Amino acid sequence: MVTIQDVAKAAGVSPMTVSHVINDHPHVRSETRERVLRAIAELDYRVNVAARNLRTGRTGTIGLAVPEVDRPYYGQLGAAIIAAAARHNLKVAIEQTGASREGELAALALSRNRLYDGLILATVGLGPADTDLLKVDYPMVILGERIFDGPVDHVAMPNVEGARAATAHLIERGCRRIALIAGAPRDEVEVSGLRHDGYRQALDEAGIPFDPRLLAAIEGLTMEEGAAAARRLNESGAEIDGAFCVTDTVAIGALRGFADAGVRVPQDVKVIGFDNIAEDAYTIPSLSSVDPDHPLMAAQAVGFLVKRLAEKGKKRQVAREFISHFSIVARESTGG
Amino acid sequence: MVTIQDVAKAAGVSPMTVSHVINDHPHVRSETRERVLRAIAELDYRVNVAARNLRTGRTGTIGLAVPEVDRPYYGQLGAAIIAAAARHNLKVAIEQTGASREGELAALALSRNRLYDGLILATVGLGPADTDLLKVDYPMVILGERIFDGPVDHVAMPNVEGARAATAHLIERGCRRIALIAGAPRDEVEVSGLRHDGYRQALDEAGIPFDPRLLAAIEGLTMEEGAAAARRLNESGAEIDGAFCVTDTVAIGALRGFADAGVRVPQDVKVIGFDNIAEDAYTIPSLSSVDPDHPLMAAQAVGFLVKRLAEKGKKRQVAREFISHFSIVARESTGG
């Protein structure tokens, strides 16, 4: 293995000078720099990142903990975060938490081990009772669905408002018996609960009475459960004419479930989802959705982390918060 | 920061003993172990991974370089690899190569920096001319579509055979004018070229003459291009009754493109893809596909890497190779 010492010897300089060259420090005569670079090339020298990490106390890598990378939503979020991190010369290591509280805690522990300089955590398992666990002494950003007003930076989407707008969109298109396909709300900051609130607000505003028979509770936010929920709704005799699905993945499942039941979308039932994933434009019918601008959220989350990294020495600052904006993307599933 | 020294002092033992406890070495009296563990808990000690990496020369992390995590195929592959790696106590850092040769070379360089213990590289940009670049001195596995007979481990899928079976499946279902939607073959080991070969073989075997007007060449393997290709095929007057799409992502786009053109699937045109991604079961119509058993491929790739890690000292061994098997999953898009 070629070390900085070998390069120094070959170039006739000290290891320090080589280090300066590698790190683009200004005070190196260009002739010296040349010589060092030539030696580096000749010996095919590569910095040992582990040694540098130990010395500097930083790894140049941030962790991204998501429930599952194979859900399109998180895949697309991951891609956006990798891109945003690359702009700050940071690498991203992706952890899968399995959508469980335990997995999310494990991700926290890894950063505590100084494996990562900071962590972006897409929480779905941790709840308000766990806010103490989030009071960590390294840079962390909570991203996505849940909202904590704890002492930690977070980037969230406008869950209530987006859900309200989605439901209002269905009402505008003439729906009066609108189903909600979502998880059973577990607490006041969790995605299904928040979007449920938005759904209820839109109904209230339109003077449509809430009917609990229109709620289809699902366990996981998967296509499979979405499809099953749609079939259940059809058999239940609830006579729905619209469905707001808590995520696009669930909505894509629901489209399938309605098709299985012989229910036509959008003629019989109009469907809208949430997230505006890439697939939405290609489903049949194409899927209307709430777009919370994930690229912006990703950039913000990385930006918060980078700010914290720069603040290293300073005392704990006040927690930063960013709530994204949203727009409704109307496609065929709500009549275009 | 709490170090191993602090723990040693608190427990009244040497740092080495603490190290033994941390690493689950057997020769520690259980009473001593208890004492150390208590000290660790009291001081909230965390190993410094950077220091351990420097000392051991290993990072416990493998790199996974894929074109883009937000394509469902790579997201699902990533999830499978993360799961397989976890079984060997390895973490996975995901790099995006942007489906370019440069990006793939950059991923190689990172491992050379000892950031990762090894690399799983899903190549689409590197070609046979680059085999020399793949003769690296750290564990690496080429995964996926391309086949190199170079000196490097690789896990591949049965591209030619799978494509032949997919085309034969369409023929079996009565298709005679079968379009191929794929990239323009760039060389003899690239995915579109290999699957093109399989397509041709199936036609030959069935005695169906090859008609170049049935080829729809696309630039990128995206839904967008798949949809555009389907519309083009419809307008071209080629009068197709089947379409084999080089990947499921392309096929999902094609389903949409045919729908846009008023072409009914499967009544007018039967469609089959390749990869059997999770979405296939939920498209309307659901999508028939070739399933190359990605979980198995992922497990094999990680297994190869782990073997190389264990071989550390030994001389370069012969390259290992694993070609996955496949099965045809018939769904609605080919008539069930």
Next chain:
DNA sequence: ATGAAAGCGCTAACAC
């Protein structure tokens, strides 16, 4: 502009 000294926190190798 360049370099000498020191040490980041851990564990391999070996003693006892």
Next chain:
DNA sequence: GTGTTAGCGCTTTCAT
């Protein structure tokens, strides 16, 4: 079963 020694490769600090 436990401890001692040494050093992984790099960069921070401070000198010159």
